[in-house]
Amino acid sequence: MIKANEVVDAKGLACPMPIVKTKKAMTGLDAGQVMEIQATDKGSTADLKAWAESANHQYLGTIENGTVLHHYLRKAAEDEAVEKCHEATVSNEELLQVLQKEEAVIIDVREQAEYAFSHIPGAVSLPLGELEEKIGKLDKTKETYVVCRTGSRSDLAAQKLTAAGFKNVLNVVPGMSKWEGPAKSL
Amino acid sequence: MSITPMSAKQLAEKVITKENLFILDVRNTDSYVDWKVEGEKVQSINIPYFHLLDGVEAVLEQIPEGQPILVVCAKEGSSVMVAEMLAEEGREVFYLQGGMKAWSDNLRPVKIGDLNGNGELYQFVRLGKGCLSYMIVSHGEAVIIDATRMTDVYLEFARLKGAEIKHVLDTHLHADHISGGRKIAEAAGGVYWLPPKDAVDVPFEYEPLEDGKKITVGASVIEIQAIYSPGHTIGSTSFIVDHSYLLSGDILFVDSIGRPDLAGLAEDWVGDLRNTLYSRYKKLSKELVVLPAHFMVMEELNEDGSAARKLGELFKENHGLNIEDEKEFREKVTGNLPPQPNSYQEFREINLGILEKDEEEQREMEIGPNRCAIR
Numbered sequence: 276m277i278k279a280n281e282v283v284d285a286k287g288l289a290c291p292m293p294i295v296k297t298k299k300a301m302t303g304l305d306a307g308q309v310m311e312i313q314a315t316d317k318g319s320t321a322d323l324k325a326w327a328e329s330a331n332h333q334y335l336g337t338i339e340n341g342t343v344l345h346h347y348l349r350k351a352a353e354d355e356a357v358e359k360c361h362e363a364t365v366s367n368e369e370l371l372q373v374l375q376k377e378e379a380v381i382i383d384v385r386e387q388a389e390y391a392f393s394h395i396p397g398a399v400s401l402p403l404g405e406l407e408e409k410i411g412k413l414d415k416t417k418e419t420y421v422v423c424r425t426g427s428r429s430d431l432a433a434q435k436l437t438a439a440g441f442k443n444v445l446n447v448v449p450g451m452s453k454w455e456g457p458a459k460s461l
Numbered sequence: 462m463s464i465t466p467m468s469a470k471q472l473a474e475k476v477i478t479k480e481n482l483f484i485l486d487v488r489n490t491d492s493y494v495d496w497k498v499e500g501e502k503v504q505s506i507n508i509p510y511f512h513l514l515d516g517v518e519a520v521l522e523q524i525p526e527g528q529p530i531l532v533v534c535a536k537e538g539s540s541v542m543v544a545e546m547l548a549e550e551g552r553e554v555f556y557l558q559g560g561m562k563a564w565s566d567n568l569r570p571v572k573i574g575d576l577n578g579n580g581e582l583y584q585f586v587r588l589g590k591g592c593l594s595y596m597i598v599s600h601g602e603a604v605i606i607d608a609t610r611m612t613d614v615y616l617e618f619a620r621l622k623g624a625e626i627k628h629v630l631d632t633h634l635h636a637d638h639i640s641g642g643r644k645i646a647e648a649a650g651g652v653y654w655l656p657p658k659d660a661v662d663v664p665f666e667y668e669p670l671e672d673g674k675k676i677t678v679g680a681s682v683i684e685i686q687a688i689y690s691p692g693h694t695i696g697s698t699s700f701i702v703d704h705s706y707l708l709s710g711d712i713l714f715v716d717s718i719g720r721p722d723l724a725g726l727a728e729d730w731v732g733d734l735r736n737t738l739y740s741r742y743k744k745l746s747k748e749l750v751v752l753p754a755h756f757m758v759m760e761e762l763n764e765d766g767s768a769a770r771k772l773g774e775l776f777k778e779n780h781g782l783n784i785e786d787e788k789e790f791r792e793k794v795t796g797n798l799p800p801q802p803n804s805y806q807e808f809r810e811i812n813l814g815i816l817e818k819d820e821e822e823q824r825e826m827e828i829g830p831n832r833c834a835i836r
Contacts, residue, residue, distance in 0.1 A: 292538070325489040
């Protein structure tokens, strides 16, 4: 089950209505939140993708369930531009080399819907917004890699973890947007 | 200003008669780049409708004034929305009824010529996709060749001509569109013919089209002679109609030749293609008028919107018929293949009768360009 902050029902509607409804609903969403759009118009996949790209929203993917298409978008977030503060970082390539040798603790702090469509095998999904309440379940002594899409949310997460007493936290930069290693979907 | 619908048929007339037309295509850019309305006097621009949801002011200067504008989208809905916005800005606007789907489905019959004993030969031009199909009418009988999915058009045309559809022929197993042949034969009680080598293990009954087979229309006045001409497919067959016309299927086009790879056997079939074009066709009368099953670009069409050219002229002008060296021909044909048509595997399966799709799914599948030639 993929989580969304809001669901737009555009089932049975023909073009242009699925996008008209999506655009309208998007204004009510906070930056970085996830929207699910349910549509039956087959053309909606290509159009939503193209529209999202032009509006800087992130198109996560589409799941086909019978005749209904479930599209997932993440609203453009400004946090991506924030300066990174957590000093200990590794590159995607370095993480890939580590993974080829040993198992590592990887925490994926993107939204669950982003994780659902593509993540590093073995990575644990823990969205940034839920990090504080679940921080107690993690082992502070282990080397911990934190990953998101571009390295910004993971930077915030790495700072939080370090503040909470984690000894060895590494931010993966840039993260999933440029990830070329093995990936899984739910 | 109000908005006015334009049918695909009206659009086809404007394209053929070379009327000036400015098209604002509001589909997404990938679709537009892949396939669009084309014509000598057609000018088009692409601005996806989802960039125009807040208004058209920003794009008004890209749209010429004092000239009617046709707004086009995939199905119709978005073009109506954008057309209404443009009309509010005082522009004279049309929208394409049924969108590109209707354009894909539109067939325009053109009379090619009279045949022996009051017979007639018609070409059905599918401008949107470049498919060409044929009807021969004589003395209350009709024969249809390479029919498209829009079977009603042929049934109605034959009815208006007072002709009973006796035979329905396909030059080959089509891989770029859905054949309407079998359905028409069933509806009209006619016989469906297919080259047996293209129809291995089909679950339906058909009459085998073999080399030398003769079919007559209207009390034996018009003769259709089958010529085995492999290369596009292993079974590809051409027809000489009334000793005057060569229906060449997907082997030879006005400005290009067929591609041998749509069943995955380019290397095997290129030799057949060579043999058909450079040997079998060469022995035929240069006076025959070639009527292909496709055209690729609007320039291949004549003034009346038909695609027809004398075989002798093609031997002079068609590049694909003028590659003397066999090795060079082989390389040109197999090394330089355009992308395969969308869904071509599924088209083959539907035409073989082993895949079922409902009407709407079939229409969706056919959206897009035709790519069965090599220039």
